Amino acid sequence: MSLPPHPVALQKLDDGDRSAAHPPADAAPLRPALFIDKDGTLVENVPYNVDPLLLRFMPGAGKALARLQRAGMALIIVSNQSGLARGMFTPAQFARLQQVLLHRLQAEFGVTIDGVEICPHGPDDEGRPTCLCRKPAPGMLIRAAHRHGVDLARSWMVGDTLDDVEAGHRAGSQGILFDSGGETVWRRSPLREPDARFSHWAALADHIEARLGGRLVERALADAP
Numbered sequence: 001m002s003l004p005p006h007p008v009a010l011q012k013l014d015d016g017d018r019s020a021a022h023p024p025a026d027a028a029p030l031r032p033a034l035f036i037d038k039d040g041t042l043v044e045n046v047p048y049n050v051d052p053l054l055l056r057f058m059p060g061a062g063k064a065l066a067r068l069q070r071a072g073m074a075l076i077i078v079s080n081q082s083g084l085a086r087g088m089f090t091p092a093q094f095a096r097l098q099q100v101l102l103h104r105l106q107a108e109f110g111v112t113i114d115g116v117e118i119c120p121h122g123p124d125d126e127g128r129p130t131c132l133c134r135k136p137a138p139g140m141l142i143r144a145a146h147r148h149g150v151d152l153a154r155s156w157m158v159g160d161t162l163d164d165v166e167a168g169h170r171a172g173s174q175g176i177l178f179d180s181g182g183e184t185v186w187r188r189s190p191l192r193e194p195d196a197r198f199s200h201w202a203a204l205a206d207h208i209e210a211r212l213g214g215r216l217v218e219r220a221l222a223d224a225p
């Protein structure tokens with residue numbers, strides 16, 4: 001016969017459950033986020049690149065991200081990296097590239113990326129995801145939303161393929177197509193219909209800034225000295 005659980009242990013478990021179900025009243029409110037595809041959107045697409053010297057920001061990307069960060073958005077990179085599954089590069093090589101990318105955004109534009117989500121898996125023979133995270137699946141966006149307190153309904157995914165648009169929509173967010181030539185197949189469906197499309201980051205930032213919730217503006221005014 002096993003002993004009944006100690007009452008103190010029970011108490012602790014109860015407390016844990018309660019706080020999980022009812023976050024404290026002063027918990028930070030959910031924020032809108034920009035989910036950013038890396039290759040062909042944030043940086044020029046160099047297939048399977050892990051050489052930091054070949055990193056080139058898309059024109060206007062750094063400035064646009066700085067603006068959107070000032071407007072209160074969380075900035076989260078979400079990137080399919082099937083090169084890991086294919087053995088084209090190692091996790092350590094990719095981590096080094098990511099470190100340089102984040103450092104350069106900070107040093108050159110004052111941009112702090114709030115999160116990076118990577119899918120290291122490959123697609124199947126027909127190009128479909130074999131996991132829950134490879135875009136067009138929404139797994140990376142949903143995981144990031146939990147981690148960073150993101151309001152998905154007030155968020156945007158931007159990427160250079162319709163898979164990015166679809167991932168945004170599947171997560172319950174808006175999907176913007178960044179027209180840099182990355183999309184070549186143009187398989188259409190309602191989920192893959194972009195809410196907007198841009199070929200320059202400044203116009204994209206204008207679009208999002210104009211649509212950020214009124215609540216955000218009110219809060220910014222309330223916080224102002």
Ligand SMILES: [Mg+2]
Binds near residue numbers: 037038039040159182
């Ligand atoms: Mg891309």
Ligand SMILES: [Zn+2]
Binds near residue numbers: 131
């Ligand atoms: Zn995956």
